[in-house]
Amino acid sequence: MRVSRQIYRFSYVLLIFAAMLLAFTACEDDDIQEPQQAIALELDYAHMVVGNELTLTPLIRNFKNTSKEYEWSVSDSTVIEIVSVANNFAATVRAIGEGSATATINSLDGTEEASTTIETNLIQESEVRLPATITAYTQSTVSIVPDFNLVDRPTRNYTWSANPEGIVSIETDPETYAIEIQGLQVGSTELTISSDDGEVVGTTTVTVEDENDGVLKILAIGNSFSEDALESYLYGLADAAGEDIVIGNLYIGGAELDLHAQNATENNANYSYRKINAQGVKNTTADVAISTALNDENWDYISFQQVSQKSGQYETFVTPLTELYEYVSANVDNEDTKYLLHQTWAYSENSTHSGFVNYDNDQIKMYEAIVDAYDQASNLIPTYSVVPAGTAIQNARTSYIGDNFNRDGYHLNEIGKYTAASTWFEILFNKSVVGNSYVPEGFVALDAEIAQQAAHAAVENPMMITELTDYQSAGGDGVITKNVLIDFSTTSNSTGWNGLTSFLEDATIPNLKYEDNEFTGIELTVTSRFNGQNTAGETATSTPFNMPAEVSGNSFYGNSKGEWAGLLIEKGVLKLSGFQDDSTYEFCFFGSRTASDNRETLYTVIGSNSGSAAINAASNTDEVACVQGIQADANGEIIIEVTSGANNDNGNGFFYINAMRIAPEE
Numbered sequence: 001m002r003v004s005r006q007i008y009r010f011s012y013v014l015l016i017f018a019a020m021l022l023a024f025t026a027c028e029d030d031d032i033q034e035p036q037q038a039i040a041l042e043l044d045y046a047h048m049v050v051g052n053e054l055t056l057t058p059l060i061r062n063f064k065n066t067s068k069e070y071e072w073s074v075s076d077s078t079v080i081e082i083v084s085v086a087n088n089f090a091a092t093v094r095a096i097g098e099g100s101a102t103a104t105i106n107s108l109d110g111t112e113e114a115s116t117t118i119e120t121n122l123i124q125e126s127e128v129r130l131p132a133t134i135t136a137y138t139q140s141t142v143s144i145v146p147d148f149n150l151v152d153r154p155t156r157n158y159t160w161s162a163n164p165e166g167i168v169s170i171e172t173d174p175e176t177y178a179i180e181i182q183g184l185q186v187g188s189t190e191l192t193i194s195s196d197d198g199e200v201v202g203t204t205t206v207t208v209e210d211e212n213d214g215v216l217k218i219l220a221i222g223n224s225f226s227e228d229a230l231e232s233y234l235y236g237l238a239d240a241a242g243e244d245i246v247i248g249n250l251y252i253g254g255a256e257l258d259l260h261a262q263n264a265t266e267n268n269a270n271y272s273y274r275k276i277n278a279q280g281v282k283n284t285t286a287d288v289a290i291s292t293a294l295n296d297e298n299w300d301y302i303s304f305q306q307v308s309q310k311s312g313q314y315e316t317f318v319t320p321l322t323e324l325y326e327y328v329s330a331n332v333d334n335e336d337t338k339y340l341l342h343q344t345w346a347y348s349e350n351s352t353h354s355g356f357v358n359y360d361n362d363q364i365k366m367y368e369a370i371v372d373a374y375d376q377a378s379n380l381i382p383t384y385s386v387v388p389a390g391t392a393i394q395n396a397r398t399s400y401i402g403d404n405f406n407r408d409g410y411h412l413n414e415i416g417k418y419t420a421a422s423t424w425f426e427i428l429f430n431k432s433v434v435g436n437s438y439v440p441e442g443f444v445a446l447d448a449e450i451a452q453q454a455a456h457a458a459v460e461n462p463m464m465i466t467e468l469t470d471y472q473s474a475g476g477d478g479v480i481t482k483n484v485l486i487d488f489s490t491t492s493n494s495t496g497w498n499g500l501t502s503f504l505e506d507a508t509i510p511n512l513k514y515e516d517n518e519f520t521g522i523e524l525t526v527t528s529r530f531n532g533q534n535t536a537g538e539t540a541t542s543t544p545f546n547m548p549a550e551v552s553g554n555s556f557y558g559n560s561k562g563e564w565a566g567l568l569i570e571k572g573v574l575k576l577s578g579f580q581d582d583s584t585y586e587f588c589f590f591g592s593r594t595a596s597d598n599r600e601t602l603y604t605v606i607g608s609n610s611g612s613a614a615i616n617a618a619s620n621t622d623e624v625a626c627v628q629g630i631q632a633d634a635n636g637e638i639i640i641e642v643t644s645g646a647n648n649d650n651g652n653g654f655f656y657i658n659a660m661r662i663a664p665e666e
Contacts, residue, residue, distance in 0.1 A: 309355020312369025351409030407490035422455035476521025478580030489554035561653030579632035600645030
């Protein structure tokens with residue numbers, strides 16, 4: 001059989017090793033022993049799967065000349081082939097057919113030779129997987145990489161086809177059969193990849209949309225702060241203004257720019273991808289990479305942000321923001337994508353966040369540092385705009401609402417989220433949000449107006465605080481004439497209820513309202529904090545409060561007997577202030593937490609007189625504790641203390657307040 005040879009010739013200038021060892025032995029005819037074999041290969045035998053590659057490296061043991069030429073050859077070119085040879089004569093061999101063959105390196109003078117025998121087996125893919133659907137756009141491209149089972153490289157030959165034709169053009173990689181499609185016209189087509197033998201077939205549906213389809217698409221790469229600003233109310237504001245929008249948020253809690261940059265370069269699939277489509281439907285997909293989200297839509301805007309505690313430290317932006325932008329801009333299809341920086345907000349003055357010390361626990365100092373850092377960072381990349389959400393929140397804090405836009409000292413409560421979303425609306429649509437008709441259920445119209453005005457002023461003057469002088473008071477005469485309902489939840493937004501959305505000291509409802517949203521002129525303040533929020537209250541209840549599930553299911557809690565989460569909270573204390581006459585009131589309380597032990601909670605109301613009442617909050621569904629005949633003291637104040645009752649046998653002494661009603665007495 002004739003041997004097929006593939007020859008690669010090289011000149012090699014030999015370096016003289018330290019010394020050539022010559023073994024001499026005493027013998028009668030003075031013969032010198034022959035030197036060892038000068039060349040060998042690491043492997044004498046190898047097994048390969050057709051389609052794979054293997055590197056064979058020669059080992060040089062001895063040289064007789066100062067230079068030598070070498071060549072590689074294969075015994076059967078239908079089984080293996082030499083793909084390339086490196087400077088050190090290492091050969092890359094690819095298995096191209098099933099069988100047995102040798103790969104040989106030898107010197108051209110015939111004095112040195114080494115071989116490896118290679119057995120190959122053909123393992124063929126039996127399946128190809130494609131995405132079920134793909135969205136593409138006119139004037140842009142999308143890549144599709146088929147996923148073949150069993151093999152790294154497909155062993156069959158494949159052909160792509162589109163039905164109907166003319167919707168997309170196709171460019172195919174002949175090695176991997178990955179394709180890049182170009183949207184040609186609006187419409188849908190079925191793409192099919194088929195092996196030439198008809199054994200393996202895969203299909204996907206491609207929908208091509210107009211790049212200028214009138215739908216604004218925004219993708220945030222962020223954390224819980226982008227969640228607060230974008231996911232709750234931006235869609236409603238856009239919809240009310242007749243604007244179509246798609247909102248994407250790549251979320252990792254507490255993620256900073258360094259982590260985003262690392263995830264981008266390593267293509268880590270560890271984001272929660274929240275997407276609100278053009279119909280307002282939100283879907284969440286786990287374990288998504290930045291690259292996947294970039295390819296999901298033809299994004300008009302992409303935003304970046306720093307983690308909140310570092311948002312006022314410009315030096316933390318410099319390297320990761322640049323790296324993240326370079327990755328994103330290189331992997332988006334839309335050449336007209338605009339890049340935003342999402343300015344975060346300063347913490348509330350009562351915040352216990354560990355990062356607040358970076359700014360000496362000073363809200364204004366933190367705000368000014370954030371404004372300055374984002375202004376400088378905007379010069380690191382081609383920034384279309386800084387979204388001044390932090391300035392909007394600071395503006396809103398100058399209103400009668402005060403420092404009550406956070407639920408835990410740093411995340412936003414519902415009116416805070418609405419304020420941030422209003423700021424985003426103005427930046428994205430370049431129109432005023434003032435007068436937008438979207439006021440979410442449970443909101444007071446005046447508060448929504450304040451949020452819109454604060455956002456509008458921030459966009460007009462993003463580097464400074466604008467005092468909302470027209471919104472210093474909400475009215476009310478300091479006399480409660482109708483029922484007042486209060487719930488205790490950081491996510492409170494129930495119609496007719498006043499939501500105390502922070503359990504920290506100095507948290508406030510600046511002006512309690514009746515169920516019809518008229519104001520009382522009475523302020524509620526936390527003067528001694530609770531431990532936190534509990535979400536395990538009973539949701540199906542029958543009490544005179546007629547509570548929705550989101551009210552009865554949430555509570556503020558304390559622990560009077562033993563530490564919990566590093567805190568011992570013997571009692572939570574509330575203060576009502578602003579009473580203007582000597583009327584008497586009834587105070588009723590509801591506490592609930594699914595449990596089997598006794599978690600009796602004692603409620604004490606103190607004005608010019610006082611009274612107490614208790615209920616067992618464990619799995620409570622129908623009991624309330626009421627104290628009658630309470631009158632404000634000479635300062636117009638009433639104090640409410642919440643602690644564990646005498647019968648509470650829980651080891652930590654857990655106590656709860658889910659809801660409260662204030663009612664006038666005859």
